[in-house]
Amino acid sequence: MAVKTDVLSKADMGGGESILAALAPRVIGGLKHAATRVLPPVMFLALLLTIWEIACSSPGATLPPPSTVLSDTWELIIDPFFDKGGLNKGMFWHLASSLQRVAIGFAIAAAVGIGLGVLIGQSTLAFRGLDPIFQVLRTVPPLAWLPLSLAAFRHADPSAIFVIAITAVWPIILNTAVGIRNIPQDYRNVSRVLRLNGFEFFFKVMLPATVPFMFTGLKIGIGLSWLAIVAAEMLIGGVGIGFFIWDAWNSSLISEIILALIYVGLVGFMLDRLIGFIGNRVGGYSSQ
Amino acid sequence: MSAYLSISNVGMTFKGANGPFIALREIELEINSGEFVALIGHSGCGKSTLLNIVAGLTRATTGGVLLQGKEVSDPGPDRAVVFQNHSLLPWLTVYDNVKLAVDKVHSKTKNKAERDAWTRHNLALVGMDHALDKRPQEISGGMKQRVGIARALAMEPKVLLLDEPFGALDALTRATLQDTVMELHAKLNNTVIMITHDVDEAVLLSDRVVMMTNGPAATIGEVLNVNLARPRNRLALATDPEYTRCRQQILEFLYARHRAPAVHAA
Ligand SMILES: Nc1ncnc2c1ncn2[C@@H]1O[C@H](COP(=O)(O)OP(=O)(O)OP(=O)(O)O)[C@@H](O)[C@H]1O
Numbered sequence A: 001m002a003v004k005t006d007v008l009s010k011a012d013m014g015g016g017e018s019i020l021a022a023l024a025p026r027v028i029g030g031l032k033h034a035a036t037r038v039l040p041p042v043m044f045l046a047l048l049l050t051i052w053e054i055a056c057s058s059p060g061a062t063l064p065p066p067s068t069v070l071s072d073t074w075e076l077i078i079d080p081f082f083d084k085g086g087l088n089k090g091m092f093w094h095l096a097s098s099l100q101r102v103a104i105g106f107a108i109a110a111a112v113g114i115g116l117g118v119l120i121g122q123s124t125l126a127f128r129g130l131d132p133i134f135q136v137l138r139t140v141p142p143l144a145w146l147p148l149s150l151a152a153f154r155h156a157d158p159s160a161i162f163v164i165a166i167t168a169v170w171p172i173i174l175n176t177a178v179g180i181r182n183i184p185q186d187y188r189n190v191s192r193v194l195r196l197n198g199f200e201f202f203f204k205v206m207l208p209a210t211v212p213f214m215f216t217g218l219k220i221g222i223g224l225s226w227l228a229i230v231a232a233e234m235l236i237g238g239v240g241i242g243f244f245i246w247d248a249w250n251s252s253l254i255s256e257i258i259l260a261l262i263y264v265g266l267v268g269f270m271l272d273r274l275i276g277f278i279g280n281r282v283g284g285y286s287s288q
Numbered sequence B: 001m002s003a004y005l006s007i008s009n010v011g012m013t014f015k016g017a018n019g020p021f022i023a024l025r026e027i028e029l030e031i032n033s034g035e036f037v038a039l040i041g042h043s044g045c046g047k048s049t050l051l052n053i054v055a056g057l058t059r060a061t062t063g064g065v066l067l068q069g070k071e072v073s074d075p076g077p078d079r080a081v082v083f084q085n086h087s088l089l090p091w092l093t094v095y096d097n098v099k100l101a102v103d104k105v106h107s108k109t110k111n112k113a114e115r116d117a118w119t120r121h122n123l124a125l126v127g128m129d130h131a132l133d134k135r136p137q138e139i140s141g142g143m144k145q146r147v148g149i150a151r152a153l154a155m156e157p158k159v160l161l162l163d164e165p166f167g168a169l170d171a172l173t174r175a176t177l178q179d180t181v182m183e184l185h186a187k188l189n190n191t192v193i194m195i196t197h198d199v200d201e202a203v204l205l206s207d208r209v210v211m212m213t214n215g216p217a218a219t220i221g222e223v224l225n226v227n228l229a230r231p232r233n234r235l236a237l238a239t240d241p242e243y244t245r246c247r248q249q250i251l252e253f254l255y256a257r258h259r260a261p262a263v264h265a266a
């Protein structure tokens, strides 16, 4: 017995060593990865901040240097959740209401865009009739829709949501239609030989074949929505990151504007990544 | 008593941008149950067009196709097609690609467990039961064609239509797949129409070789009976006089009497 335990414990020790030995290259690999991917942006960010700090530290500078921005907005940064009533709310609440408008507007755009995309992708008649109209309408700048939608809806919120939806809908329509037109004839032939009905064809062939294209459109769409909401909120007022920026400008709080811009950029980046992530999960195959 | 499958007076004219284009004219062919027919001809003569008409994917402008006395008017699983570029759905696994067809075609005749078993059985027939959970892009070209064949066989078609199924494969893979197709034909006794560019493949596999003239307005030029006993063995056949005769006759048709249309240098 004693001998056996001895052998066992030796084996255990050996096992432990070999795990360490196996882990070492992976740890080193991870560090290498961090060094090559994380280090460069951090270095360039530091460089940019330094240049900014130096450029804006002179007495005649019109914009504050990063150090001043940080000290001016410290209260806002450490407490994003305060709510003192009215429009005097923390950054979180402004971003949340902007995101809520984007979510509703974008959901409408996605539903309408995919529907219309399927229509003009499948039907040559619909394509010929609608494509020229869409090509013209999609060049109208988002904010140009705002007065019209205010006139139609008479309330700030639905107008902003309409602007989001109309901005995001075009790339979703056009990319979905391209995806559908790109379904290989072979897949259609297979469906015909199998006698799939319209419903089965839609869910088993058309949708999976088009998902990568749809998500390209959705990704462009979410980016445009976020661009549009900030601009629209500047005009309509109320709680929202766009109005926060406008309000800060009117009170000459330049540091707050800069902080808001950083948040806008980060949130926009995260929205883009979120759609990309969902797209990879849903259409997680690489076409041949 | 009429033939199992009869193609009578089939003609096909495409409406092109610069006037109508006559692809096929006066195609007459009768095929018996269990027969293996190869369709050979130069590129662009209209082989795929003819196969698609039999499949019901394309409608002939004149004439028609009768299968067991019934007119072919639209595509259906009784005329399963294996396409040249396999046409497996890339988002489905090997198993699910075949299962899609099984679920659709045998929804009324087989229960859930039977459909699962039938899917596995057909994949085993083509030797692909080891890769059930692989996606098409993870397997080789030859394996994709095997899965395509399994999917077609799983439909229990009256006629199996193969459009140059091995055209894109290397010679060695091609040979093993030809052997598989011969074994399957011996076992299941399907009626098969297969398009090929390969003279040896045509002689090795088929009971009759249908040779098509060049387009435009291509038609059947000659039909050759291959009187070779089955099972056939490619090594033994190499020196068989009947094999040599068939090969010679096809080569003569394709290269002496119906040369590929000359490509004019610009
Ligand atoms: N939809 C179509 N519209 C117009 N012309 C067509 C159409 N389909 C085929 N053709 C023409 O009909 C002729 C026959 O085409 P088909 O694809 O049947 O040839 P094939 O014998 O299968 O050639 P390959 O061996 O290269 O596959 C070709 O000249 C082709 O250009």
Ligand SMILES: [Mg+2]
Pocket (backbone or CB within 6 Å): B047, B048, B049
């Ligand atoms: Mg062809």
